[in-house]
Amino acid sequence: MMNTFVPHRAKELKARFGSFLLKQELNTMGHSQKTDKLMLEDRQNWSFHDLLAHKEGQCAFTTFLSLEYSEENIAFYLACEDYRNTKSSSKLCSKARKIYEEFICSDAPREVNLDHETRAISLKNMEQPTLSCFNLAQSKIYSLMEKDCYPRFLKSAVYQELIT
Structure with a gap:
């Protein structure tokens, strides 16, 4: 029996893998938990300009664009x-x-x-x-x-x- 790979499943796996890579990169940036909580509040209020000005914002947005094939x-x-x-x-x-x-x-x-x-x-x-x-x-x-x-x-x- 031949195993067929469903396209929507591929997209789901890519999304999960992309999120995993993003988490790994953010975790290696060396932020303390207190700093992370402060940054979390900032991230929720980021404008597009702010997003591009921060390394983790750029990383997340790049991951997203990769999933949309527009990186x-x-x-x-x-x-x-x-x-x-x-x-x-x-x-x-x-x-x-x-x-x-x-x-x-x-x-x-x-x-x-x-x-x-x-x-x-x-x-x-x-x-x-x-x-x-x-x-x-x-x-x-x-x-x-x-x-x-x-x-x-x-x-x-x-x-x-x-x-x-």
């Missing part, structure tokens, strides 16, 4: 944050090219959902990369996550694990 959005956002903090001007060009090829160009392996105009502006900005060359694209993805993904995240099991 490229947070990966792009974080890559842009890293890019904007680049100190060496000699690295700007290669970092910009890597971000563009991984997330923005039409055949990118982790292509984010951007309109044609934003893609064109990003490509134009690649001619003379500056620290702000991805600001428009990053703000579009931030808004997409805030308005679309974040409300679903707040209703998810991953968020419930974060606040309990």
Whole structure:
């Protein structure tokens, strides 16, 4: 008899595994129980901005996006944050090219959902990369996550694990 793997069962296992990994990562951060209780109250009141500003919030949101098969959005956002903090001007060009090829160009392996105009502006900005060359694209993805993904995240099991 052949064992068939039901797709909804796979999603359930992935959700449970993701929650387990999140708990493990949060437990290894070295917080005391008293600190955890204070942080719990803070976590329940986090805005989207707050969520991204905290390591455990980023971890939980990334786990959630992975379950929704849209983790490229947070990966792009974080890559842009890293890019904007680049100190060496000699690295700007290669970092910009890597971000563009991984997330923005039409055949990118982790292509984010951007309109044609934003893609064109990003490509134009690649001619003379500056620290702000991805600001428009990053703000579009931030808004997409805030308005679309974040409300679903707040209703998810991953968020419930974060606040309990």
